[in-house]
Amino acid sequence: NAGVMQNPRHLVRRRGQEARLRCSPMKGHSHVYWYRQLPEEGLKFMVYLQKENIIDESGMPKERFSAEFPKEGPSILRIQQVVRGDSAAYFCASSREPGQRNTEAFFGQGTRLTVV
Amino acid sequence: DQQVKQNSPSLSVQEGRISILNCDYTNSMFDYFLWYKKYPAEGPTFLISISSIKDKNEDGRFTVFLNKSAKHLSLHIVPSQPGDSAVYFCAASDDNYGQNFVFGPGTRLSVLP
Numbered sequence: 001n002a003g004v005m006q007n008p009r010h011l012v013r014r015r016g017q018e019a020r021l022r023c024s025p026m027k028g029h030s031h032v033y034w035y036r037q038l039p040e041e042g043l044k045f046m047v048y049l050q051k052e053n054i055i056d057e058s059g060m061p062k063e064r065f066s067a068e069f070p071k072e073g074p075s076i077l078r079i080q081q082v083v084r085g086d087s088a089a090y091f092c093a094s095s096r097e098p099g100q101r102n103t104e105a106f107f108g109q110g111t112r113l114t115v116v
Numbered sequence: 117d118q119q120v121k122q123n124s125p126s127l128s129v130q131e132g133r134i135s136i137l138n139c140d141y142t143n144s145m146f147d148y149f150l151w152y153k154k155y156p157a158e159g160p161t162f163l164i165s166i167s168s169i170k171d172k173n174e175d176g177r178f179t180v181f182l183n184k185s186a187k188h189l190s191l192h193i194v195p196s197q198p199g200d201s202a203v204y205f206c207a208a209s210d211d212n213y214g215q216n217f218v219f220g221p222g223t224r225l226s227v228l229p
Contacts, residue, residue: 033217104165107152110157
């Protein structure tokens, strides 16, 4: 049973380009969370999605950031017109089926985005 | 406004001794707490958790203590091993908060041989 898979592991983008980060949750998991870790800081919640629905995006910057979790395929975190301040490690986590109290989230290895 | 605080950015402990990592929270609605360990270039991995109906949970060398009145929890590792050197994140959740976890900023533990 593969864990949470994120790709790419490392992504370099020039300022103004778009960054797309992918996350495939663990098998049987339908909750996906995205977190961002800035240098020397903890994990900051960005967005929580279920299949085809955004449940909580209170941690998402208002502009340039979007996320989706389509019926088929991985969850995508998209950052448009990247700036240097977007450089960070982005972690995806998944957890089990709806209706059950979430007691643990399993994390992927993260995507390290560097904006040059 | 940081709801989960880990006031020690780093901690050094001698191998074989006890490591105590502390975490404080401000939201009295939090009722479930977790500790995650993170090695460089890897994702966080779940370590141990505790529900607010308990004040202690033990798993091998790891014990988490919860003091609800003080809104404080701590992770004890005994005996500490060099492989325990990592960043430890405290996280909290609340049934009304949704399925989200709120993480503290982390404490970097170094276990010296």
